[in-house]
Amino acid sequence: MKTHSLQTQSLQTQALQKTGTLYGVGVGPGDPELLTMKAWRLIRQAPVVSYLCNDSGESQARQIAAVVLSEAEPGAFELPLPMPMSRDRTAANAAYDEGAARIAEQLRQGHDVVFLCEGDPLFFGSFAYLLDRLQDQFPCEVVPGISSVNAAASALCSPLTLLTESFVVVSGRHTDEQIIQALQTHQSVVIMKAGQARARILALLEHTSRIGEARYLEYIGRDNQRIVEDVRRLSAEAGPYFSLFVVLPARVSRP
Amino acid sequence: MKTHSLQTQSLQTQALQKTGTLYGVGVGPGDPELLTMKAWRLIRQAPVVSYLCNDSGESQARQIAAVVLSEAEPGAFELPLPMPMSRDRTAANAAYDEGAARIAEQLRQGHDVVFLCEGDPLFFGSFAYLLDRLQDQFPCEVVPGISSVNAAASALCSPLTLLTESFVVVSGRHTDEQIIQALQTHQSVVIMKAGQARARILALLEHTSRIGEARYLEYIGRDNQRIVEDVRRLSAEAGPYFSLFVVLPARVSRP
Numbered sequence: 001m002k003t004h005s006l007q008t009q010s011l012q013t014q015a016l017q018k019t020g021t022l023y024g025v026g027v028g029p030g031d032p033e034l035l036t037m038k039a040w041r042l043i044r045q046a047p048v049v050s051y052l053c054n055d056s057g058e059s060q061a062r063q064i065a066a067v068v069l070s071e072a073e074p075g076a077f078e079l080p081l082p083m084p085m086s087r088d089r090t091a092a093n094a095a096y097d098e099g100a101a102r103i104a105e106q107l108r109q110g111h112d113v114v115f116l117c118e119g120d121p122l123f124f125g126s127f128a129y130l131l132d133r134l135q136d137q138f139p140c141e142v143v144p145g146i147s148s149v150n151a152a153a154s155a156l157c158s159p160l161t162l163l164t165e166s167f168v169v170v171s172g173r174h175t176d177e178q179i180i181q182a183l184q185t186h187q188s189v190v191i192m193k194a195g196q197a198r199a200r201i202l203a204l205l206e207h208t209s210r211i212g213e214a215r216y217l218e219y220i221g222r223d224n225q226r227i228v229e230d231v232r233r234l235s236a237e238a239g240p241y242f243s244l245f246v247v248l249p250a251r252v253s254r255p
Numbered sequence: 256m257k258t259h260s261l262q263t264q265s266l267q268t269q270a271l272q273k274t275g276t277l278y279g280v281g282v283g284p285g286d287p288e289l290l291t292m293k294a295w296r297l298i299r300q301a302p303v304v305s306y307l308c309n310d311s312g313e314s315q316a317r318q319i320a321a322v323v324l325s326e327a328e329p330g331a332f333e334l335p336l337p338m339p340m341s342r343d344r345t346a347a348n349a350a351y352d353e354g355a356a357r358i359a360e361q362l363r364q365g366h367d368v369v370f371l372c373e374g375d376p377l378f379f380g381s382f383a384y385l386l387d388r389l390q391d392q393f394p395c396e397v398v399p400g401i402s403s404v405n406a407a408a409s410a411l412c413s414p415l416t417l418l419t420e421s422f423v424v425v426s427g428r429h430t431d432e433q434i435i436q437a438l439q440t441h442q443s444v445v446i447m448k449a450g451q452a453r454a455r456i457l458a459l460l461e462h463t464s465r466i467g468e469a470r471y472l473e474y475i476g477r478d479n480q481r482i483v484e485d486v487r488r489l490s491a492e493a494g495p496y497f498s499l500f501v502v503l504p505a506r507v508s509r510p
Contacts, residue, residue, distance in 0.1 A: 037295060038288035120405045128414035142409040146399045150375045154397040159383035168423040
């Protein structure tokens, strides 16, 4: 009985050894130096590196990790997964299904797959949709990355939150009521994905009298980084996808 | 007039060149491989590395960065700043005053100072109190680090938040009303610094019927990491300072 159990275990181990591991790896907000040592090592060693790309094959995550990919092992290859940029859920779901199938094919062949994610893989990221489709069948591991929230605080050189403050993250996809509630309840508020919603967010900041505490950032840590300290000077037009507002209370930092 | 202006500028530049820069550097939650490349480089090159320590000279941040410090330049030295572990604000303020003065002394001599911070320097960190005392007089730069929030999500392999969800961070220092409000209003909730407040947090999770969605983590990424999937099995006694609860909604991750 014991022998049988050990044999079964051994066969299972062999089967597991034949399956690759999926690594969701955060590459941070834009500066390649903000990759972690672990991300750097995994990307360099990976037999397969995958990422989402647009119709033209462009990928922000790949671009951030380009310098590491230039050091990849001979024989390593890339697996770009095209993702339609529309908000059509059916099309997006089909693209994730297709992407997960292509990753699964590699994992079944015993190849580890490193999937590159901007910022942190599990913080407003697309990796969640691949993980959801693959984590029941394959070993998965996640390497956290610097999120744009922490990068924004560093770029502003301002504490995001102190011990007795609360901190909330909402996105431009939330309703007016949700954003107002966040601004009225919490000292520190970050509003992510502010691009399309910029005009609406400016109006809500004005409405809650927090516009004077708000700052705006886009493309943090990249060559085209832009910080607007007085958001009243910001035009009410749509901005890039990688833009956010940081709303911090006036304070004296004493413990 | 122009010559005079250029001369003034040149003198100012010389004065600036004589002053060191203060770098607040995040070392992440515990695993040295979660340091960023930038943190690694700055620590290795720093003439002075500073950090908070307890009465016995122990420092969590230094311990995380120990492997990098072993590669430090010859002549580099460490500047540990003792910090009383009490909640006495007067004692803490005096310790930060003293610490800032000792860092300022180095900066005035033209030495760059790298100050090590667990997690991210500007997210519930002590670095804010030093920055507040020094940033008007000296050039300061912050290097973001992996926060325990992102590390927790990775350890759990669970998305912290998806695009249409909101996410709030509160701490064990918040009132019952604030924690209840966070649990009732937001899908994803992280409760930091849960050590002393563990029994109270468990009662509030029960009260808001979110105890089944909560998970508990301590010492993330360290050898003594502990994850409790069913927090109802957690004893209602005080836990370590580095412990947190992550409360995530049941969901199917479809975009």
